[in-house]
Amino acid sequence: MHVTSEQRLDDGVVERAFLLGEIPGTLWTPGSAPAPLVLMAHNNGLPKADPRLVARARYTAARGYAVATIDAAGCGDRPRSAAAEQARADLRRAMRAGEPTEEILESLVGPLVENAVPEWRTTLDALLELPEICGPVGYSGGWAALGIRLAVAEPRIAAAGLFAGGYVPRAQREEARQVTIPLLFLLQWDDEGNPRQRALDLFDAFGSEEKTLHANPGGHTGTPWFELEDGCRFLDRHLK
Amino acid sequence: MHVTSEQRLDDGVVERAFLLGEIPGTLWTPGSAPAPLVLMAHNNGLPKADPRLVARARYTAARGYAVATIDAAGCGDRPRSAAAEQARADLRRAMRAGEPTEEILESLVGPLVENAVPEWRTTLDALLELPEICGPVGYSGGWAALGIRLAVAEPRIAAAGLFAGGYVPRAQREEARQVTIPLLFLLQWDDEGNPRQRALDLFDAFGSEEKTLHANPGGHTGTPWFELEDGCRFLDRHLK
Numbered sequence: 478m479h480v481t482s483e484q485r486l487d488d489g490v491v492e493r494a495f496l497l498g499e500i501p502g503t504l505w506t507p508g509s510a511p512a513p514l515v516l517m518a519h520n521n522g523l524p525k526a527d528p529r530l531v532a533r534a535r536y537t538a539a540r541g542y543a544v545a546t547i548d549a550a551g552c553g554d555r556p557r558s559a560a561a562e563q564a565r566a567d568l569r570r571a572m573r574a575g576e577p578t579e580e581i582l583e584s585l586v587g588p589l590v591e592n593a594v595p596e597w598r599t600t601l602d603a604l605l606e607l608p609e610i611c612g613p614v615g616y617s618g619g620w621a622a623l624g625i626r627l628a629v630a631e632p633r634i635a636a637a638g639l640f641a642g643g644y645v646p647r648a649q650r651e652e653a654r655q656v657t658i659p660l661l662f663l664l665q666w667d668d669e670g671n672p673r674q675r676a677l678d679l680f681d682a683f684g685s686e687e688k689t690l691h692a693n694p695g696g697h698t699g700t701p702w703f704e705l706e707d708g709c710r711f712l713d714r715h716l717k
Numbered sequence: 718m719h720v721t722s723e724q725r726l727d728d729g730v731v732e733r734a735f736l737l738g739e740i741p742g743t744l745w746t747p748g749s750a751p752a753p754l755v756l757m758a759h760n761n762g763l764p765k766a767d768p769r770l771v772a773r774a775r776y777t778a779a780r781g782y783a784v785a786t787i788d789a790a791g792c793g794d795r796p797r798s799a800a801a802e803q804a805r806a807d808l809r810r811a812m813r814a815g816e817p818t819e820e821i822l823e824s825l826v827g828p829l830v831e832n833a834v835p836e837w838r839t840t841l842d843a844l845l846e847l848p849e850i851c852g853p854v855g856y857s858g859g860w861a862a863l864g865i866r867l868a869v870a871e872p873r874i875a876a877a878g879l880f881a882g883g884y885v886p887r888a889q890r891e892e893a894r895q896v897t898i899p900l901l902f903l904l905q906w907d908d909e910g911n912p913r914q915r916a917l918d919l920f921d922a923f924g925s926e927e928k929t930l931h932a933n934p935g936g937h938t939g940t941p942w943f944e945l946e947d948g949c950r951f952l953d954r955h956l957k
Contacts, residue, residue, distance in 0.1 A: 666921070686934070690906075690933075691929060692932075710946075714943065
């Protein structure tokens, strides 16, 4: 793990850019004592530098967590893949034309999730060796599909906060039943591009004994600020 | 307002039984400074002495609120009404026989809500004259239908936490659109006697700009303890 830049923010949080082989990432740590780790992923390959993700990560770090994110292959700071770029172009064209997008999303997001999981596990291995970081590990992500896959594949993940807005491939909708860790599932009630009933069905499917749905009115990006606080308290209950 | 008994609990909360004309009630206050008031009602005339209500009230008072509850006419410590007793007997018989209960519930709960509202408003008038109590006023109740009616009829109510489990008469389902105060709506996902879709429709209908649904798995009485904390933080945002 190679740290490429480091800055200390006003609230004492240290923000570091790192490279792990080909994987570029960012790590925020709260300061002195070893902190539980939260993996934070943005939806479907949105860049790790996205301001909404950065704001969430800094807030969470200031609440006493080490927070890490990486760019998925073909996204953010990484070289583009021809197949993914083609799928994205197809998606934009279909949306403009008002055509169905399900199969395009499936072909775009399905492989993105599958390919991201080993990279997140490699990142997890490296991060847990740092003295600033201790277990247990949580996941908090705009990217629900990745969270589902990780929750099933990675026993070190102890709790997950998932955002319902975003395409969840059929494979992850299937394996939702195998998720058994505590979940906080966040839904925007009027999310234009993400059918409400599909999100409610997914909540219903999760196998976890403790799972809580928080739903608020408004569109995809309208999540109220207090859900960030609620998300941290959920992590506090399970990671601290 | 006539105080009939008073005791100080371990955490400094003072619990007083009172009579206001014919209305018996309980008031919990947190101690010294004037506290915002929370009206707390149990579903469909369950007695004010119900242990779950008392536990919620004491917890909320220890968090810095004055909390008040009263027995509805014909319920708890008050003389029974023949009509309500007949409706309750009809309801038990219909449930045992597996027959539809909607019309019986409508005839039982509809008048109960209508009759309860003036008594709660009288109680509110009296409580707000006490030096231990200040505005603003919140509602936090197992009894969602009463909360809806009060939120529409009583401009002093600034925020309401409502529990979805319990029959909401058609009149209150209609007037849900007129509710505009901030709401926290608590749903038990697998509540045997209360159809999930009806609760989701009610959440959808509320006219409030800020409304949040919290849903957890399990039956009617299975609400997890952390929702009590979340409910207090919701009140904190709007009453403190």
